[in-house]
Amino acid sequence: MAKKMISVSVESEYLLESIENYASTSAFINESILNNSFPCYSRTLRTSALYLLDVLCSADINVKGKTLAFLDEKEVRRLVDDILVQALLWLKDKTINIPSPIKTVFEQYQPSPNDDQNASPFCESTQYLEMKNRIDSELNVSVNNPIDGAMKIIENWEHFYKEASTYEYLAAVIKNEKKNKPIAPKKVFKILRDMESIIIMQVIKN
Numbered sequence: 001m002a003k004k005m006i007s008v009s010v011e012s013e014y015l016l017e018s019i020e021n022y023a024s025t026s027a028f029i030n031e032s033i034l035n036n037s038f039p040c041y042s043r044t045l046r047t048s049a050l051y052l053l054d055v056l057c058s059a060d061i062n063v064k065g066k067t068l069a070f071l072d073e074k075e076v077r078r079l080v081d082d083i084l085v086q087a088l089l090w091l092k093d094k095t096i097n098i099p100s101p102i103k104t105v106f107e108q109y110q111p112s113p114n115d116d117q118n119a120s121p122f123c124e125s126t127q128y129l130e131m132k133n134r135i136d137s138e139l140n141v142s143v144n145n146p147i148d149g150a151m152k153i154i155e156n157w158e159h160f161y162k163e164a165s166t167y168e169y170l171a172a173v174i175k176n177e178k179k180n181k182p183i184a185p186k187k188v189f190k191i192l193r194d195m196e197s198i199i200i201m202q203v204i205k206n
Contacts, residue, residue, distance in 0.1 A: 037189050039196040044090045048083045049192050055079060056185055077182050084183070085171045087192055092167035094199050099157040101194040102170065104187070106154060108179040109147040122146050122176035131169045146173050 039045035055076065084105055096102075122128055123146060132143045135152055138159050143149040150173045153160045160166040 037193065039192050041200070042090070042196050045087060045192045045196055048086060049189050052079065052083055052185060052188060073182075076185060080183055080185055080188055081174055083188060084191070085174050087195060088167045088171040088174070091195060092164040095161055095167075096195060096198045097157075097161055097202060098198050099154045099161065101191045101198070103154050104191055104194075105174070105183065106147070106150050106170075108181055108183050109150070109173075109177060120146060120177060122172065125172075125176075127169060127172055131165070146177055149173075 034050075038049040088102070128146050128149070131149055131153075135141065135143050135149055139152060139156055141152060143152060150170055153166060153170070
């Protein structure tokens with residue numbers, strides 16, 4: 001639970017006195033917290049983050065007895081997956097050369113070594129089979145299942161990150177495969193922000 005009272009440094013207090021374009025100090029602080037936690041420049045990523053936040057806050061308020069739309073845990077998980085799928089499809093036109101935020105997502109998928117390759121209908125899809133063959137050819141390794149394929153892509157990111165099909169495949173894995181444990185909704189905010197930050201750094205370096 002966030003503290004209702006905050007301690008402000010002398011320097012911050014001085015700067016707060018010169019705030020313009022905000023109705024109040026509270027409005028400025030609220031906006032600053034959002035900007036520190038969310039993507040700032042991508043409308044797609046920021047809109048997704050704001051929508052998820054609205055859902056989570058509405059659900060929290062509903063528990064306290066107020067009449068706002070409520071999503072159960074399963075629906076929240078589905079929403080998280082939808083947002084991550086959308087983010088990956090958004091990335092396919094940008095590409096990121098550092099996979100850390102994507103790795104954070106797929107760390108939740110941990111198939112056992114003995115997973116039956118036919119356990120998931122996605123294993124029969126053309127998309128999976130084509131990516132499996134590509135990984136086999138590119139890395140000279142075998143792929144056991146869609147999640148194993150995703151992890152091999154992430155571990156060898158330099159071979160795959162420039163191709164739109166990589167992001168489409170990873171999005172499809174999220175959409176079709178089951179996780180061992182759900183991704184905490186609050187972690188999604190950082191994942192989206194990190195995706196945007198990597199793209200910004202790439203632009204600066206170029």
